[in-house]
Amino acid sequence: MNPTAPVIEIQDVTKTYRMGDIQVHALRGVSMQVFPGELMSIMGPSGSGKSTLMNILGALDIPTGGIYRLDGQDVGKMNDDHLAEIRNRKIGFVFQSFNLLPRTSALANVELPLVYSGAANGRERCIAALEMVGLGDRIHHNPNELSGGQQQRVAIARALVNNPSIILADEPTGNLDSKSGAEIMRIFQELNENQGITIIFVTHEPDIAEHTRRIVRIQDGHIVSDSPVNVPKRAGEQAYTRRARDLITDDAVN
Numbered sequence: 001m002n003p004t005a006p007v008i009e010i011q012d013v014t015k016t017y018r019m020g021d022i023q024v025h026a027l028r029g030v031s032m033q034v035f036p037g038e039l040m041s042i043m044g045p046s047g048s049g050k051s052t053l054m055n056i057l058g059a060l061d062i063p064t065g066g067i068y069r070l071d072g073q074d075v076g077k078m079n080d081d082h083l084a085e086i087r088n089r090k091i092g093f094v095f096q097s098f099n100l101l102p103r104t105s106a107l108a109n110v111e112l113p114l115v116y117s118g119a120a121n122g123r124e125r126c127i128a129a130l131e132m133v134g135l136g137d138r139i140h141h142n143p144n145e146l147s148g149g150q151q152q153r154v155a156i157a158r159a160l161v162n163n164p165s166i167i168l169a170d171e172p173t174g175n176l177d178s179k180s181g182a183e184i185m186r187i188f189q190e191l192n193e194n195q196g197i198t199i200i201f202v203t204h205e206p207d208i209a210e211h212t213r214r215i216v217r218i219q220d221g222h223i224v225s226d227s228p229v230n231v232p233k234r235a236g237e238q239a240y241t242r243r244a245r246d247l248i249t250d251d252a253v254n
């Protein structure tokens, strides 16, 4: 694949929710490209369309209009099986509320996505994923025996277990104190830097967004700014492309 090709490309994406006679225009024509190996945050006020955008990027919801290409393929033309496969294998999700099964061990929670994909060496991979997020000594704990930050780390391990190329995280630090939130950010940064995973997350917190090279701001269903922190836009775009290319070259060498 062309190393400079975007992994995600949306063009003029709209989403209108219909509730009886009322229409809510959650997205009013959003266009953006995301390149392999980017770490970016999406910011915006409550109700501005961030979760709607994330759900579309994750193929959890379909846009009302516009085009979404993932790895160059038109998501709008995929059948349900193909969409399920994309959700399971290509994309890892992390949510604000962790979404773990209660009364179920960390290990069993992390094993859940493998039930559908039927991958080999399942248990070893799950333990490795839990070790990667620093929970190797907590694999038999249930969520109610773990702190919020630890529960979110279980959710990250679950998102990692099928080796996704993209992680989408909707306000992953929203329910955490600032110390636990910073830990979660450090894990995302490591996954991005060491494994080249493309990571997009939504946050309200400027402190958290500053950990990323690129910040997209959304307001009332529009992107109102899209630029890396402290870097002029054009220079920033070139830096992303160069970084993506470096990552791919590293992979080829290792």
Ligand SMILES: Nc1ncnc2c1ncn2[C@@H]1O[C@H](COP(=O)(O)OP(=O)(O)O)[C@@H](O)[C@H]1O
Pocket (backbone or CB within 6 Å): 017, 018, 019, 024, 025, 026, 044, 045, 046, 047, 048, 049, 050, 051, 052, 053
């Ligand atoms: N399932 C839904 N049905 C109807 N309206 C919705 C639905 N989901 C979101 N909305 C509306 O769409 C707008 C954008 O919501 P959302 O994407 O959740 O915003 P954010 O994540 O930025 O807070 C809001 O006005 C919200 O009320």
Ligand SMILES: [Mg+2]
Pocket (backbone or CB within 6 Å): 050, 051, 052, 170
């Ligand atoms: Mg939201």
